[in-house]
Amino acid sequence: MSKKAIIYVNQFFGQLGGEDTAGVGPSIHEGLIGPAMAYNAQLKDCDVTHTIICGDNYMGSNPEDAVAQILGFLENLEFDIFIAGPAFNAGRYGVACGTICKAVKDRFGVPVITSMNQENPGMEMFRKDIIIMKGGNIASKMRKDLAAVVKVANKMLAGEQVGPAAEEGYFPTGRRHQVFIEEDATTRFMRMLHARIAGEEFVSELIVPKLDRVPIAAPVKDLKQAKVALLTTGGIVPVDNPDRIQSASATRWGKYDITGMERLESGVFKTIHAGFDPAAANADPNVIMPIDVLRAMEKEGVFGSLHQYFYSTVGTGTTEKEASRMAKEILPLLQADNVDACIMVST
Amino acid sequence: MKLEIGNFYVNEIAFGDELSFKDGVLTINKEEALAMVKEDDRITEAELYIVKPGDEVRLCPVKEAIEPRVRLDGKGLFPGYTSPLRQSGNGVLHALKNCSVLVVGRHWGGFQDGLIDMSGPGQKHTYFGGLNNIVLVADTNEEFERYEQQKKNDALRRAGHKLAEFIGQCVKELTPEDTDVYETTPITKRSAEVNALPALVAVLQPQSQMEALGYNDLVYGWDMNKYLPTLMSPQEILDGALVSGSFMPCSSKWSTYDFQNYPILRALMDEDGKDYNFLGVIMANLNVAMDQKERAIQFIVQTATELGADFALVTEEGYGNPDADYVGAIAALETAGIKVVGVANECTGRDGASQPLVTLDEKIHAMVSTGNVSELIELPPMKVVLGELEALGRDGNSGGWEGDEVLGPSVRPDGSIIMEDNGLFCGDMTVGWSHKTMKDF
Amino acid sequence: MVKEIERAGIPIVHMCNIVPVSKTVGANRIVPTISIPYPLGDPATSREDQWKLRYHRVRVALEALATDVEEQTVFPV
Known part of the structure; x- marks a missing residue:
């Protein structure tokens, strides 16, 4: 048919x-x-x-x-x-x-x-x-x-x-994928090298794309009044990882209440990030999520208040599309809670 | 420096009474070989298999690949690792070609291990799918890391190296079919003609980012995490000075076999003295902290500048944050007036829409791209699995997963698999074997 | 992630070790940390030293949020 x-x-x-x-x-x-x-x-x-x-x-x-x-x-x-x-x-x-x-x-x-x-x-x-x-x-x-x-x-x-x-013959859609070709990388490398030496034309297999830039947000007017939220791509989660965030190529994120906590305790929080040795962060999660010093500065009046929740996901292997989607999911929550500024800690 | 490698081309591997090589047939006495492997009392279980291209066999989790060789002076192949230190890069070696020793975990894999298919659509994804392989499948008593995602795989990797040396003995007294000669003259002793040519260095960045020792690539047995860039001869690399590690998603890794045969280095030596003067290899590393990266880059650029290099190869064994070392080195060399051609894989995500390297710089002018680590690959079941296929999904392999809402598990009940390129054994072949490139869709 | 939050007009400071990555992803306020596995406290040093380092860098980050910048800025620590 x-x-x-x-x-x-x-x-x-x-x-x-x-x-x-x-x-x-x-x-x-x-x-x-x-x-x-x-x-x-x-x-x-x-x-x-x-x-x-x-x-x-x-x-x-x-x-x-x-x-x-x-x-x-x-x-x-x-x-x-x-x-x-x-x-x-x-x-x-x-x-x-x-x-x-x-x-x-x-x-x-x-x-x-x-x-x-x-x-x-x-x-x-x-x-x-x-x-x-x-x-x-x-x-x-x-x-x-x-x-x-x-x-x-x-x-x-x-x-x-x-x-x-x-x-x-179509316009590139912004996706790059691997394809198998006849020539091996050695042959292609040697040709590109000879072209560079001879000052001849060559086509790089990676053309550096123009980077997407965002306008710089205005600073907080008064730090002493500001509500600051803490975010991380370092995979700090409660030890049972309740949101089942993946340890690489993450598509999920978590929001965790830190009311009444003076610091993140080892054994209560840990990192599930697969891209680095987790020993230090598991022994003291504050080395990634600096809740302890933020509480101290909150008391000293350095800034207004620490937001009641922190947000966490894993950065390794995560696509830009997923990262941007997760950020767009988190953003309205930050806005609804009148968060004035954010600190993002990456590993 | 003069290194001669006599080649013995293996057409077939068989088990038999005596370790021997004759008319293209490599015969191995299995019991004898296994007894040698089991001399390391950490090895609790070991078996040997022979696989060749076209066999319906899948190997997983693969930990290391080594070319069987012997040095005619009787010294060890991997100085500082499986034998006492010696100077690599000089002398005569005999090598069994078209052939590798592969080490496969009997049960347990990890982040850094890989998969090889000997036939079907997966065969082209690894270099080793096209070789005759002696496969050591073994388990160990290394309980401390049995359930760890990051494994040193020390007993298994050493067993593979020793097995390759053991097998290589059989061609020590024989006459090779042909011989490759790699000879260089010290830099300041070259002819005026050669010195007048544009000068070239090769900057290699082997994987060394695990801060705990025992996981990284070794140079003369030394963990490259505790190392700064040094000038080496390409012959040293071909002659066992570098040993592969056990860290980094597998498709980005360089196996010891890759170091022993490094195709781009060999091509650079073949054409040395024609349009360029190949000054040697700046053996660098990959680092974790920014100051470490900057320090290593400083050493690379200073060495290249002092040597008078005009052009450079830069290539990295990794992706992700190592891109900062790689792109940083390229940008710094270009700034110093040294023109670079880079070789690396990319990470554009499963959808292909992510930024190709995590750091980018407009000073990247010339680059060969050898694959996308996160490309999704679906492969049909194989009749035989050597090792344990479940390891791909269960043990935190960088290209596999236990379950996924959309894609399901990596390992399906019928034995077919879906995985990321990441998990293919040394699949992106940045050393020069890759037949993959990246294209815009 | 940093970019999406900044796009919404919320100032965000990126604390990370590999500054070139942060610059490439387009963070506008950047404060360097000491490493990837332990950005804000080297376990080889004493608890007190870790606290001091962490306090200092987080304070720089907070002040960065209140600082007007014209271009991508790496705040000295």
């Missing part, structure tokens, strides 16, 4: 008209409109069953409503892939293709794909969420861009692994 595809296009490629119809809301049509015909002809063992059309301005100004309507259209349909565009360098169209592809992928878990030009603002917005083929800047590149989408879409339909970004 052949598989089924649904295509998303804007008002222009949906043959409703130009800029004057950019405000029309979403509609779904059985059969093939605009690029859907070429997709239908080129997709392998797959029929395009429907074309969805939405005006770029409508999607741009009412994205939630437009997405809800389209997901509603799709709710009772069977389809194996969802394709949007190509959007070339049309900014609103590109953002629309990205928006709807991401929503469809999140809701239905089917493969989605689109195409746009590198200058299209939709590319940077969505390249980490969906596969966006590198496309031309103007609609005259339709044949080429559509063929590129089809090539990868056919792999998705066949259940094959989609290869690396540079080889398949």
Whole structure:
């Protein structure tokens, strides 16, 4: 049985008209409109069953409503892939293709794909969420861009692994994975060395990415009034590890009440971190979580108060995504408790 | 310095009456070999197996790999470790090629141990899946660490080294099929032509981050945690001066076999004197505390500068906080005007979306990437398991787990497994064997 | 983690040993600790010395939270 595809296009490629119809809301049509015909002809063992059309301005100004309507259209349909565009360098169209592809992928878990030009603002917005083929800047590149989408879409339909970004022609999604290649590391090393010596061009296998920076938070105005919370990635937990935090590649965190404690006692708390020798921290957990000196400084009035809970997880092998998720789970609790500042101790 | 290694290519290994090598067949008297192993009274149980590429065999937990060799002067292979100190790097060795002694725990593994598949999709993940191996499967009475996640594996590792020396004896009197000669002239005695070439050093950072002794790599038997970078000859490394340790997730490790055969060092020696003048190896280490890292980096840069190096290889046996030593050394060398090509694996997470090295610096210009330690790998069951597969999930292996909400246990009831690359025995092969690279998806 | 909390406008000081890692992950206020396994107290020293060291570094951290900084800053200890 052949598989089924649904295509998303804007008002222009949906043959409703130009800029004057950019405000029309979403509609779904059985059969093939605009690029859907070429997709239908080129997709392998797959029929395009429907074309969805939405005006770029409508999607741009009412994205939630437009997405809800389209997901509603799709709710009772069977389809194996969802394709949007190509959007070339049309900014609103590109953002629309990205928006709807991401929503469809999140809701239905089917493969989605689109195409746009590198200058299209939709590319940077969505390249980490969906596969966006590198496309031309103007609609005259339709044949080429559509063929590129089809090539990868056919792999998705066949259940094959989609290869690396540079080889398949899509924008990198921010993921790096290992792949097996013909040449061994010695050969590659020697070639890179010779190129450096000769002053010739070479391509490093690791290009250092631009680092994500956050604005520096304003300092606490009055330390003597501040409520300070203590956090750690050093895996300090009650000895029975009640939250079953993993000792490496952690996905869990814990919140532990220290009311009335002057220090963290050995035998009551320990570290479950697998990345270092735990002896010192098990003998005296305060070497990672300095509750003892914080209590002393709290009494001396150096700062306002120590927050009633400390938060703990394990930092080793933990992905940035997991770390950021855990932080986002902890954050509202800190905010609800009016925490003014944090100390994070890492091992 | 002149080191000659005579090669004897092993096509087949068999058990028989007498330890011998003939027409590509290595024959081992099993009882005799086991009796030698059991001379260490810590060994409570030992058995020998032979595995070759294509066998439906999985080995786990693997602790060490050693190439069987013999020195024609009768001295020990691993000075300061299994034999008295001697100078490595000179003389004649005979080596059994395409062949290694593997040491496998009968029951117990740990953070640092690894897995090898001899066939199927897992075979390509280790170098040893492609060799003829003599497998020592043994247990010990080292009760103090039986249930520890970090194990010294001292008795087992030493047993492997002694077994490799024992087996190597059989080619002492024979004529090798061919011979590799590694010869260097002292740095200041080289010809004007060679001295005019761009100068190169190799900076190696072996694993030495366990503060307790007995877990780290050894240099002439010395624990490299208590060590500062030193200039060495590449021949010393090929001739047993370095012995692998028992710390660090396994895929990032360099086994003793890797040191004995270090492919990148051999390539650098092969082409020495053509476009560059290879000054030697700055044997460094990996440290825990920041001041230790900085001190070691200072020694590396000062040595390289004083030697007049223009280019450098930098490579680390590890990932995670060792990246601070690795990236720190690269950045400091580049700052000193020494251009670096680095070799390391990456840790981009199971989803591939994490930062590749825990510290990054824009001074990293040229790097060979050999794998992602946290790549998820699923492997089908194997007919035979040597050791105890449960060790992968049970004993805190860096690439295995007991249970996971989404992925389930590492070791499934049918014998199939799901694990991180971390747990594959010396799988990322930063010494130069890796056929893996990292690509953006 | 540090970044997400700072992104929400809560000042956070990162106490860690491997400062280059902290700089790479994007912490803006950094106070060095003495090691990875025991950031705030060397078990080879006396209890009193450990307490003094810990008190000092945590105090520097607290003061860092009340200090306005223009760029990533490693506070001297």
